[in-house]
Amino acid sequence: MSFSPDTQEHEHVFLGADHNRNERRVWLVIALTTAMMIAEIVAGTLYGSMALLADGWHMSTHAGAMLIAAVAYLVARKQARNRQFTFGTGKLGDLAGFASAIVLGLIALLIAWESLLRLANPVAIDFGQAIMVAVLGLAVNLASAWLLKDDHSHHGDAHGHGHEAHAHDDHAEHEHGGHAKDNNLRAAYLHVLADALTSVLAIVALVLGNLYGWNWLDPIMGVVGGLVIARWSWGLVRATSGVLLDALPQAKAMSKEIRERVEMDGDRITDLHIWQVGPGHHAAIIAITARQPQSPTFYKAKLRAMAGLSHVTVEVSPQT
Secondary structure, three states: OOEOOOOOOEOOOOOOOOHHHHHHHHHHHHHHHHHHHHHHHHHHHHHOOHHHHHHHHHHHHHHHHHHHHHHHHHHHHHOOOOOOOOOOOOOHHHHHHHHHHHHHHHHHHHHHHHHHHHHHOOOOOOHHHHHHHHHHHHHHHHHHHHHOOOOOOOOOOOOOOOOOOEEEEEOOOOOOOOOOOOHHHHHHHHHHHHHHHHHHHHHHHHHHHHHHOOOOHHHHHHHHHHHHHHHHHHHHHHHHHHHHOOOOOOHHHHHHHHHHHHOOOOOEEEEEEEEEEEOOEEEEEEEEEEOOOOOHHHHHHHHOOOOOEEEEEEEEEEOO
């Protein structure tokens, strides 16, 4: 991120530290899932396997969910410097994550509903074929989960600028002290994890069903899987909606740290707003009253090393 010292112009690029890497990995998972989907549909058609056909079309829903995440990464990167987005496109991943969470919740409901219907109206199961499909699906999902594992890396360097009476500061490549959650990547990860869970539960149910004739165990496992996935979906909805509505869980801790750094020698913060503008990036608006007012740059310097604070606006007024 850079700015012109003459015009005080600066950029609001608040993408996650691993944005490009995560984007590449999601596209790779889409390719892997799509290849498996096509293979299952073709094989199911050629060999008359309904199990393969059903799983192939099922995987298409997850490929579609992955596409939401991939497009969000692409658009956020392409539009990162578009001035129409006041605080950049860092939140686009949270918007995509919210949409994916809704899709994940609907999938959970469909799995649970279909399982309840199967429990009420049992159908014959080709155990050998079904186990093969579940094992293939699990292998693809485990590979996808490994690709989407969020091993966050850090990056450093900071700079800023100020105006005489009212200023804001950009810490462009700021060192983040904690783990920067990428809810878009988390949503994609939960989709493949949900599919992996259903595969594991299906394998257990099918093996036991084949050994002991417990055909009822397969739909029971489906209900259990649906409930677990619904819980994951709700957690993701809460996390992403919080970011979208500027409800910051760590606001209290950040507020305390800002006050500790700023409030001294008679200086007092009278108004403070903190919100997230991207993975690992937070913005703050701070109003200060002081007995001996300093320039906004003076106060911003106190916050320069604060982890995760990437954009600061400071207003200073004398105490009356």
